[in-house]
Amino acid sequence: MTDAYIYDAVRSPRGRGRQDGSLHEVTALGLSAQMLDALVARNGLEAAPVEDVIWGNATQVGEQGGCLARTAVLASSLDQKVPGLSINRFCASGLEAVNLAANQVRAGAGRAYIAGGVEMMGRVAMGSDGAAVAVDPSVAMAQYFVPQGISADIIATEHGFTRDQADALAVESQRRAARAWAEGRFAKSVVPVRDVNGLTILDRDEHMRPETDMQSLGALRPAFKEMGEVMPGFDQVAVMKYPHLERIEHIHHAGNSSGIVDGAAAVLIGDADFGRAHGLTPRARIRASAKIGTDPTIMLTGPVPVTEKLLAEAGMAISDIELFEVNEAFSAVVLRFLQAFDADPERVNVNGGAIAMGHPLGATGAIILGTLLDEMERADRQVGLATLCVASGMGAATVIERV
Numbered sequence: 410m411t412d413a414y415i416y417d418a419v420r421s422p423r424g425r426g427r428q429d430g431s432l433h434e435v436t437a438l439g440l441s442a443q444m445l446d447a448l449v450a451r452n453g454l455e456a457a458p459v460e461d462v463i464w465g466n467a468t469q470v471g472e473q474g475g476c477l478a479r480t481a482v483l484a485s486s487l488d489q490k491v492p493g494l495s496i497n498r499f500c501a502s503g504l505e506a507v508n509l510a511a512n513q514v515r516a517g518a519g520r521a522y523i524a525g526g527v528e529m530m531g532r533v534a535m536g537s538d539g540a541a542v543a544v545d546p547s548v549a550m551a552q553y554f555v556p557q558g559i560s561a562d563i564i565a566t567e568h569g570f571t572r573d574q575a576d577a578l579a580v581e582s583q584r585r586a587a588r589a590w591a592e593g594r595f596a597k598s599v600v601p602v603r604d605v606n607g608l609t610i611l612d613r614d615e616h617m618r619p620e621t622d623m624q625s626l627g628a629l630r631p632a633f634k635e636m637g638e639v640m641p642g643f644d645q646v647a648v649m650k651y652p653h654l655e656r657i658e659h660i661h662h663a664g665n666s667s668g669i670v671d672g673a674a675a676v677l678i679g680d681a682d683f684g685r686a687h688g689l690t691p692r693a694r695i696r697a698s699a700k701i702g703t704d705p706t707i708m709l710t711g712p713v714p715v716t717e718k719l720l721a722e723a724g725m726a727i728s729d730i731e732l733f734e735v736n737e738a739f740s741a742v743v744l745r746f747l748q749a750f751d752a753d754p755e756r757v758n759v760n761g762g763a764i765a766m767g768h769p770l771g772a773t774g775a776i777i778l779g780t781l782l783d784e785m786e787r788a789d790r791q792v793g794l795a796t797l798c799v800a801s802g803m804g805a806a807t808v809i810e811r812v
Contacts, residue, residue, distance in 0.1 A: 411514060411680045413512070413679070414684065415691065415692050416689045417676070418676045418778065419444055419675050420672065421602050421671075422612055422672070423615070424671045426671050427669070430671060431611040432611055433671070434604065436532065437473045437529045438480055438484055441484075442481050443603070444674060445675055446485050449486050453687065453688075454677075454687070457521065457683075457687055458520065459488075460521060461523075462482050463478065463493075463507075463523075464493060464524070464526055464771075465501075465525070465775075466502060466771030467497055467771045469497055470533065472533065479493030479495075480493070487523075494509075499799045500736065500738065500770050501804075501805035502772075504774025504777075504805050505774065506524040506525055507695070507778060511524075514679060520683040521678065523678075524675070524678060525673065526771035527674075527772050529671045530671055530770065532671070535669070535770065540800075540801075542554065542800075554706065555646050555708075557738070557739075558636075561666070561709055561739035563651065563657060564707060564710060564739075564745055565661070566656075566657050567651070571660065575660050575740035576623055576664070577623065578744060580621055582758065582762050583621040583761065584619070585759065586614070587765075590617070598779045614766040616668040617761075626662070626664040629662040631659035631661065647706065651706075660740075661741065666738070667767065670766070692786070693811050694809065694811075694812050697722065699719035701714050708798070708801065708802045709739065709741070710745060712735055712736075712742065712746050713745060713746060713749045714804060716806050727752070730808070731793060732781060733752060733795075734762070734796070736762065736768065736796070737765075743757065774795070785809075791810055792808065792809070
């Protein structure tokens with residue numbers, strides 16, 4: 410099969426996903442078009458034969474609906490002959506867009522794609538699409554549905570993670586993100602967002618709280634304790650599914666969970682002939698990707714089995730991976746990954762993660778893949794893996810290697 414290469418990756422800074430957030434005035438369409446235009450301008454793609462734009466977002470209603478991918482193409486500087494495909498694998502939508510594009514290239518169905526995603530969580534609220542998995546009793550009851558925060562607390566209870574461990578991971582995420590910004594580690598990929606007058610409205614992730622420490626986090630109340638315990642609560646549902654637990658320990662709160670933010674990211678993927686034809690040098694090869702379904706109640710354990718599946722299919726071992734990006738949906742997700750693989754914490758989320766900088770659902774997968782590539786180049790590492798847990802019980806992962 411043809412090799413698929415990453416030629417470039419860009420992302421927006423992440424704005425607070427609320428009415429006073431810096432990106433609140435920007436629509437998902439507008440931000441998507443800005444990311445596409447940035448990729449076009451940086452790589453001279455005005456007349457390049459891009460086969461398709463594959464664009465992820467998790468809440469596909471209102472201004473994020475109606476095949477946003479195609480509308481973003483029309484709003485951008487890309488030729489109108491370029492189509493668009495909107496996809497939804499919840500939190501992994503941005504990474505799955507990249508994986509789909511890479512697999513198309515590998516199969517010979519086009520030489521170049523743009524893939525990525527967007528989520529404007531301050532404008533289109535998470536859950537506003539009324540997902541059946543949560544609200545339709547015919548499936549929700551049969552699958553013992555609980556909200557994601559409860560799922561994160563189930564993971565902590567099942568695997569013995571404490572509040573102090575979760576908070577310590579969050580403090581470290583904030584520290585690493587602040588260091589990365591101070592040292593310019595995101596400078597290669599972050600594209601400032603501009604308003605209709607061309608004025609910069611955001612050029613830096615604004616969700617970060619670098620002053621965070623164990624004391625400040627210790628003052629926060631568990632966010633999911635009440636919904637779990639108030640009768641009839643979701644803890645009862647969880648214990649029905651996992652009776653060996655007896656009770657759920659609630660350790661997660663706003664400070665050790667991912668932030669609600671706005672953001673977008675785009676990745677240019679193509680074969681070797683595309684690069685040669687347009688004078689572009691590949692930065693990495695997409696070596697392998699995988700997806701998997703998992704237990705829909707505990708829901709967030711996907712990064713472990715999908716990584717195991719990917720490594721087995723690629724004939725690799727965990728020791729072959731030099732850097733990891735594991736989306737920080739909740740502290741327990743990363744703690745479980747570290748525990749399962751006995752991974753070195755100094756190689757996981759080196760520049761912080763979604764706890765510090767936020768998790769714009771449909772964009773995060775593409776964001777962390779670009780972050781991984783930037784860090785591999787900065788630290789002179791050859792092989793890296795990006796993975797995310799996914800709502801309703803799924804996981805996605807991708808391995809890239811520098812060329």
